[in-house]
Amino acid sequence: MKTYSISEAAKYLDLTAYTLRYYDKEGLIPFVERTESGTRRFKEKDLDALRMIECLKSTGMPIKEIKHFIDWCSEGDATLQQRYDMFLERKACVEAQLEEMKKTIEMIEHKCRYYQTAVEAGTEDIHKGARLEFPEY
Amino acid sequence: MKTYSISEAAKYLDLTAYTLRYYDKEGLIPFVERTESGTRRFKEKDLDALRMIECLKSTGMPIKEIKHFIDWCSEGDATLQQRYDMFLERKACVEAQLEEMKKTIEMIEHKCRYYQTAVEAGTEDIHKGARLEFPEY
DNA sequence: CTAAACCCTACAGTTAACTCTAGGTCAAGA
DNA sequence: TCTTGACCTAGAGTTAACTGTAGGGTTTAG
Numbered sequence: 001m002k003t004y005s006i007s008e009a010a011k012y013l014d015l016t017a018y019t020l021r022y023y024d025k026e027g028l029i030p031f032v033e034r035t036e037s038g039t040r041r042f043k044e045k046d047l048d049a050l051r052m053i054e055c056l057k058s059t060g061m062p063i064k065e066i067k068h069f070i071d072w073c074s075e076g077d078a079t080l081q082q083r084y085d086m087f088l089e090r091k092a093c094v095e096a097q098l099e100e101m102k103k104t105i106e107m108i109e110h111k112c113r114y115y116q117t118a119v120e121a122g123t124e125d126i127h128k129g130a131r132l133e134f135p136e137y
Numbered sequence: 138m139k140t141y142s143i144s145e146a147a148k149y150l151d152l153t154a155y156t157l158r159y160y161d162k163e164g165l166i167p168f169v170e171r172t173e174s175g176t177r178r179f180k181e182k183d184l185d186a187l188r189m190i191e192c193l194k195s196t197g198m199p200i201k202e203i204k205h206f207i208d209w210c211s212e213g214d215a216t217l218q219q220r221y222d223m224f225l226e227r228k229a230c231v232e233a234q235l236e237e238m239k240k241t242i243e244m245i246e247h248k249c250r251y252y253q254t255a256v257e258a259g260t261e262d263i264h265k266g267a268r269l270e271f272p273e274y
Numbered sequence: 275c276t277a278a279a280c281c282c283t284a285c286a287g288t289t290a291a292c293t294c295t296a297g298g299t300c301a302a303g304a
Numbered sequence: 305t306c307t308t309g310a311c312c313t314a315g316a317g318t319t320a321a322c323t324g325t326a327g328g329g330t331t332t333a334g
Contacts, residue, residue: 059241064290080256
Protein backbone atom coordinates (compact mmCIF):
# COMPACT_ATOMS: atom_id res chain seq x y z
CA MET A 1 0.00 0.00 0.00
CA LYS A 2 1.40 3.38 -1.03
CA THR A 3 2.39 5.72 1.79
CA TYR A 4 3.73 9.26 1.92
CA SER A 5 6.43 11.02 3.93
CA ILE A 6 5.43 14.04 5.99
CA SER A 7 6.62 16.49 3.34
CA GLU A 8 4.84 14.58 0.56
CA ALA A 9 1.64 14.53 2.61
CA ALA A 10 2.05 18.25 3.30
CA LYS A 11 2.42 18.93 -0.42
CA TYR A 12 -0.75 16.99 -1.33
CA LEU A 13 -2.77 18.69 1.41
CA ASP A 14 -1.35 22.16 0.74
CA LEU A 15 -0.02 22.38 4.30
CA THR A 16 3.50 22.41 5.73
CA ALA A 17 5.32 19.57 7.53
CA TYR A 18 5.38 21.86 10.59
CA THR A 19 1.61 22.03 10.54
CA LEU A 20 1.24 18.26 10.26
CA ARG A 21 3.59 17.74 13.24
CA TYR A 22 1.58 20.34 15.13
CA TYR A 23 -1.66 18.51 14.35
CA ASP A 24 -0.05 15.31 15.55
CA LYS A 25 1.07 16.99 18.78
CA GLU A 26 -2.49 18.25 19.30
CA GLY A 27 -3.85 14.72 18.89
CA LEU A 28 -5.65 15.25 15.57
CA ILE A 29 -3.94 12.38 13.76
CA PRO A 30 -3.25 9.58 16.27
CA PHE A 31 -3.87 7.02 13.51
CA VAL A 32 -0.76 7.94 11.48
CA GLU A 33 1.71 5.10 11.81
CA ARG A 34 5.48 5.22 12.12
CA THR A 35 8.40 3.23 10.75
CA GLU A 36 10.66 1.40 13.22
CA SER A 37 12.92 4.44 13.40
CA GLY A 38 9.99 6.72 14.24
CA THR A 39 9.31 8.33 10.85
CA ARG A 40 5.63 9.03 10.09
CA ARG A 41 4.15 7.27 7.05
CA PHE A 42 0.84 8.71 5.80
CA LYS A 43 -1.64 6.36 4.13
CA GLU A 44 -4.26 7.45 1.56
CA LYS A 45 -6.86 7.01 4.30
CA ASP A 46 -4.89 9.35 6.57
CA LEU A 47 -4.88 12.00 3.85
CA ASP A 48 -8.67 11.61 3.58
CA ALA A 49 -9.01 12.09 7.32
CA LEU A 50 -6.82 15.20 7.09
CA ARG A 51 -9.03 16.51 4.30
CA MET A 52 -11.98 16.09 6.66
CA ILE A 53 -10.02 17.93 9.37
CA GLU A 54 -9.36 20.78 6.92
CA CYS A 55 -13.05 20.78 6.03
CA LEU A 56 -14.04 21.14 9.68
CA LYS A 57 -11.41 23.81 10.17
CA SER A 58 -12.86 25.76 7.24
CA THR A 59 -16.21 25.85 9.04
CA GLY A 60 -14.45 27.75 11.81
CA MET A 61 -14.17 24.80 14.18
CA PRO A 62 -11.20 25.17 16.54
CA ILE A 63 -8.59 22.42 16.67
CA LYS A 64 -9.49 21.44 20.24
CA GLU A 65 -13.06 20.68 19.18
CA ILE A 66 -11.88 18.76 16.15
CA LYS A 67 -9.85 16.68 18.59
CA HIS A 68 -13.05 15.78 20.44
CA PHE A 69 -14.42 14.39 17.21
CA ILE A 70 -11.21 12.41 16.59
CA ASP A 71 -11.44 11.04 20.14
CA TRP A 72 -15.07 10.02 19.54
CA CYS A 73 -14.00 8.21 16.40
CA SER A 74 -11.51 6.18 18.44
CA GLU A 75 -14.20 5.33 20.97
CA GLY A 76 -16.33 3.52 18.40
CA ASP A 77 -20.09 3.09 17.99
CA ALA A 78 -20.93 4.41 21.47
CA THR A 79 -20.25 7.94 20.22
CA LEU A 80 -22.19 7.77 16.93
CA GLN A 81 -24.92 10.08 18.18
CA GLN A 82 -22.45 12.73 19.34
CA ARG A 83 -20.73 12.64 15.98
CA TYR A 84 -24.02 12.89 14.13
CA ASP A 85 -25.09 15.84 16.29
CA MET A 86 -21.74 17.49 15.70
CA PHE A 87 -22.15 17.31 11.93
CA LEU A 88 -25.72 18.60 12.12
CA GLU A 89 -24.47 21.53 14.15
CA ARG A 90 -21.61 22.13 11.68
CA LYS A 91 -24.15 22.09 8.86
CA ALA A 92 -26.29 24.73 10.57
CA CYS A 93 -23.19 26.78 11.30
CA VAL A 94 -21.86 26.73 7.77
CA GLU A 95 -25.28 27.49 6.32
CA ALA A 96 -25.46 30.56 8.55
CA GLN A 97 -22.03 31.56 7.30
CA LEU A 98 -23.28 31.17 3.75
CA GLU A 99 -26.10 33.62 4.44
CA GLU A 100 -23.65 36.08 5.97
CA MET A 101 -21.40 35.74 2.96
CA LYS A 102 -24.28 36.57 0.62
CA LYS A 103 -24.82 39.83 2.49
CA THR A 104 -21.10 40.54 2.32
CA ILE A 105 -21.13 39.99 -1.46
CA GLU A 106 -24.07 42.38 -1.75
CA MET A 107 -22.16 45.10 0.12
CA ILE A 108 -18.97 44.53 -1.84
CA GLU A 109 -20.81 44.61 -5.16
CA HIS A 110 -22.53 47.81 -4.12
CA LYS A 111 -19.11 49.32 -3.46
CA CYS A 112 -17.79 48.07 -6.80
CA ARG A 113 -20.60 49.92 -8.57
CA TYR A 114 -20.04 52.99 -6.37
CA TYR A 115 -16.34 53.16 -7.22
CA GLN A 116 -16.79 52.27 -10.88
CA THR A 117 -19.04 55.31 -11.29
CA ALA A 118 -16.69 57.45 -9.24
CA VAL A 119 -13.62 56.39 -11.23
CA GLU A 120 -15.47 57.12 -14.49
CA ALA A 121 -16.47 60.55 -13.21
CA GLY A 122 -13.00 61.18 -11.80
CA THR A 123 -14.52 62.18 -8.48
CA GLU A 124 -16.48 60.78 -5.61
CA ASP A 125 -18.61 63.94 -5.55
CA ILE A 126 -20.93 62.28 -8.05
CA HIS A 127 -22.41 60.31 -5.11
CA LYS A 128 -22.73 63.23 -2.73
CA GLY A 129 -26.37 63.95 -3.59
CA ALA A 130 -27.56 60.33 -3.46
CA ARG A 131 -30.18 59.54 -0.87
CA LEU A 132 -29.41 56.18 0.65
CA GLU A 133 -25.88 55.62 -0.57
CA PHE A 134 -23.01 55.41 1.88
CA PRO A 135 -21.31 58.76 1.58
CA GLU A 136 -17.77 57.48 2.21
CA TYR A 137 -15.74 54.49 3.32
CA MET B 138 -27.48 65.09 15.13
CA LYS B 139 -27.70 61.95 17.27
CA THR B 140 -24.41 60.49 18.44
CA TYR B 141 -23.44 57.43 20.45
CA SER B 142 -20.98 56.72 23.24
CA ILE B 143 -18.38 54.01 22.68
CA SER B 144 -20.40 51.40 24.56
CA GLU B 145 -23.62 52.29 22.73
CA ALA B 146 -21.78 52.08 19.40
CA ALA B 147 -20.28 48.73 20.48
CA LYS B 148 -23.75 47.43 21.30
CA TYR B 149 -25.21 48.41 17.91
CA LEU B 150 -22.27 46.89 16.06
CA ASP B 151 -22.12 43.77 18.19
CA LEU B 152 -18.56 44.54 19.23
CA THR B 153 -16.97 45.54 22.54
CA ALA B 154 -15.73 48.99 23.58
CA TYR B 155 -12.27 47.41 23.83
CA THR B 156 -12.45 46.45 20.18
CA LEU B 157 -13.52 49.92 19.09
CA ARG B 158 -10.63 51.51 21.01
CA TYR B 159 -8.32 48.97 19.43
CA TYR B 160 -9.61 49.85 15.95
CA ASP B 161 -9.05 53.51 16.76
CA LYS B 162 -5.50 52.81 17.89
CA GLU B 163 -4.88 50.93 14.64
CA GLY B 164 -6.08 53.90 12.64
CA LEU B 165 -9.30 52.38 11.29
CA ILE B 166 -11.60 55.14 12.53
CA PRO B 167 -9.70 58.46 12.41
CA PHE B 168 -12.97 60.22 11.55
CA VAL B 169 -14.62 59.62 14.93
CA GLU B 170 -14.79 62.96 16.73
CA ARG B 171 -14.26 63.70 20.41
CA THR B 172 -15.90 65.95 22.98
CA GLU B 173 -13.80 68.69 24.60
CA SER B 174 -12.87 66.32 27.39
CA GLY B 175 -11.70 63.65 24.93
CA THR B 176 -14.71 61.28 24.89
CA ARG B 177 -15.44 59.67 21.51
CA ARG B 178 -18.85 60.45 19.98
CA PHE B 179 -19.92 58.10 17.18
CA LYS B 180 -22.17 59.48 14.42
CA GLU B 181 -24.56 57.36 12.32
CA LYS B 182 -22.10 57.74 9.45
CA ASP B 183 -19.30 56.39 11.65
CA LEU B 184 -21.38 53.32 12.42
CA ASP B 185 -21.91 52.81 8.67
CA ALA B 186 -18.16 53.04 8.12
CA LEU B 187 -17.64 50.50 10.89
CA ARG B 188 -20.19 48.19 9.25
CA MET B 189 -18.10 48.43 6.08
CA ILE B 190 -14.98 47.62 8.12
CA GLU B 191 -16.72 44.55 9.55
CA CYS B 192 -17.75 43.58 6.05
CA LEU B 193 -14.16 43.76 4.82
CA LYS B 194 -13.00 41.88 7.88
CA SER B 195 -15.51 39.11 7.14
CA THR B 196 -13.88 38.66 3.72
CA GLY B 197 -10.69 37.77 5.58
CA MET B 198 -8.98 41.12 5.04
CA PRO B 199 -6.49 41.87 7.81
CA ILE B 200 -6.82 45.08 9.79
CA LYS B 201 -3.59 46.55 8.39
CA GLU B 202 -4.94 46.28 4.85
CA ILE B 203 -8.26 47.79 5.88
CA LYS B 204 -6.22 50.69 7.21
CA HIS B 205 -4.76 51.24 3.75
CA PHE B 206 -8.27 51.62 2.44
CA ILE B 207 -9.15 54.08 5.21
CA ASP B 208 -5.99 56.05 4.40
CA TRP B 209 -6.95 56.13 0.72
CA CYS B 210 -10.36 57.46 1.68
CA SER B 211 -8.68 60.34 3.51
CA GLU B 212 -6.50 61.09 0.49
CA GLY B 213 -9.51 61.84 -1.72
CA ASP B 214 -10.17 61.36 -5.43
CA ALA B 215 -6.53 60.61 -6.29
CA THR B 216 -6.97 57.13 -4.80
CA LEU B 217 -10.32 56.21 -6.43
CA GLN B 218 -8.71 53.67 -8.76
CA GLN B 219 -6.89 51.90 -5.91
CA ARG B 220 -10.12 51.69 -3.96
CA TYR B 221 -12.03 50.37 -6.95
CA ASP B 222 -9.33 47.77 -7.59
CA MET B 223 -9.42 46.79 -3.93
CA PHE B 224 -13.15 46.11 -4.04
CA LEU B 225 -12.85 44.16 -7.28
CA GLU B 226 -10.18 42.03 -5.65
CA ARG B 227 -12.34 41.56 -2.53
CA LYS B 228 -15.21 40.51 -4.76
CA ALA B 229 -13.07 37.86 -6.46
CA CYS B 230 -11.78 36.71 -3.10
CA VAL B 231 -15.20 36.34 -1.49
CA GLU B 232 -16.59 34.59 -4.56
CA ALA B 233 -13.76 32.07 -4.30
CA GLN B 234 -14.62 31.61 -0.63
CA LEU B 235 -18.22 30.99 -1.63
CA GLU B 236 -17.13 28.20 -3.95
CA GLU B 237 -15.00 26.68 -1.19
CA MET B 238 -17.92 26.87 1.19
CA LYS B 239 -20.16 25.00 -1.25
CA LYS B 240 -17.64 22.15 -1.28
CA THR B 241 -17.50 22.24 2.50
CA ILE B 242 -21.29 21.99 2.69
CA GLU B 243 -21.19 19.02 0.33
CA MET B 244 -18.72 17.20 2.56
CA ILE B 245 -20.60 18.03 5.75
CA GLU B 246 -23.91 16.89 4.24
CA HIS B 247 -22.28 13.68 3.14
CA LYS B 248 -21.16 13.10 6.72
CA CYS B 249 -24.64 13.89 8.04
CA ARG B 250 -26.09 11.16 5.82
CA TYR B 251 -23.26 8.81 6.78
CA TYR B 252 -23.88 9.25 10.50
CA GLN B 253 -27.67 9.28 10.21
CA THR B 254 -27.51 5.83 8.65
CA ALA B 255 -24.95 4.67 11.20
CA VAL B 256 -26.99 5.95 14.15
CA GLU B 257 -30.09 4.20 12.77
CA ALA B 258 -28.15 0.97 12.38
CA GLY B 259 -26.46 1.39 15.75
CA THR B 260 -23.08 0.75 14.18
CA GLU B 261 -20.67 2.26 11.73
CA ASP B 262 -20.01 -1.20 10.27
CA ILE B 263 -22.89 -0.61 7.89
CA HIS B 264 -20.55 1.55 5.82
CA LYS B 265 -17.60 -0.83 5.88
CA GLY B 266 -18.43 -2.46 2.55
CA ALA B 267 -19.15 0.71 0.62
CA ARG B 268 -16.87 1.40 -2.33
CA LEU B 269 -16.06 5.07 -2.38
CA GLU B 270 -17.22 6.11 1.06
CA PHE B 271 -14.73 7.40 3.61
CA PRO B 272 -14.28 4.53 6.00
CA GLU B 273 -13.79 6.64 9.13
CA TYR B 274 -13.25 10.21 10.37
C1' DC C 275 -21.74 67.30 47.04
C1' DT C 276 -20.68 62.83 46.50
C1' DA C 277 -20.73 58.25 44.74
C1' DA C 278 -21.60 55.33 40.93
C1' DA C 279 -21.02 54.70 36.33
C1' DC C 280 -19.08 56.21 32.59
C1' DC C 281 -15.04 57.66 29.86
C1' DC C 282 -9.79 57.98 28.83
C1' DT C 283 -4.64 56.19 27.94
C1' DA C 284 -0.79 53.11 28.25
C1' DC C 285 0.53 48.91 28.39
C1' DA C 286 0.52 44.02 29.77
C1' DG C 287 -1.65 39.52 28.99
C1' DT C 288 -4.21 36.07 26.26
C1' DT C 289 -5.40 32.85 22.62
C1' DA C 290 -5.13 30.18 18.47
C1' DA C 291 -2.59 28.40 15.12
C1' DC C 292 1.10 28.04 13.54
C1' DT C 293 6.44 28.60 12.58
C1' DC C 294 10.97 28.09 13.58
C1' DT C 295 15.40 26.61 15.99
C1' DA C 296 18.51 23.56 18.17
C1' DG C 297 20.26 19.41 18.62
C1' DG C 298 20.05 14.91 17.31
C1' DT C 299 19.06 10.31 14.29
C1' DC C 300 18.97 7.85 10.04
C1' DA C 301 19.28 6.34 5.06
C1' DA C 302 21.15 6.86 0.50
C1' DG C 303 24.43 8.36 -2.94
C1' DA C 304 29.61 9.76 -4.41
C1' DT D 305 33.21 6.26 4.61
C1' DC D 306 31.44 10.54 4.54
C1' DT D 307 28.26 13.90 3.62
C1' DT D 308 23.81 15.54 2.32
C1' DG D 309 19.17 15.82 3.05
C1' DA D 310 15.05 14.33 5.24
C1' DC D 311 13.29 12.95 9.43
C1' DC D 312 12.62 13.38 14.69
C1' DT D 313 11.49 16.01 19.49
C1' DA D 314 11.20 19.75 22.73
C1' DG D 315 10.48 23.98 23.28
C1' DA D 316 10.81 28.94 22.08
C1' DG D 317 9.05 32.64 19.06
C1' DT D 318 5.57 34.85 16.06
C1' DT D 319 1.33 37.03 14.57
C1' DA D 320 -3.28 38.80 14.60
C1' DA D 321 -6.80 40.36 17.02
C1' DC D 322 -8.30 41.15 20.72
C1' DT D 323 -8.96 41.49 26.14
C1' DG D 324 -8.01 43.11 30.42
C1' DT D 325 -5.75 46.08 34.16
C1' DA D 326 -4.09 50.18 36.47
C1' DG D 327 -4.52 54.68 37.27
C1' DG D 328 -6.89 58.67 36.49
C1' DG D 329 -10.61 62.16 34.72
C1' DT D 330 -15.76 63.30 33.94
C1' DT D 331 -20.67 63.15 34.08
C1' DT D 332 -24.97 62.28 36.23
C1' DA D 333 -28.48 60.74 39.68
C1' DG D 334 -29.78 61.32 44.32
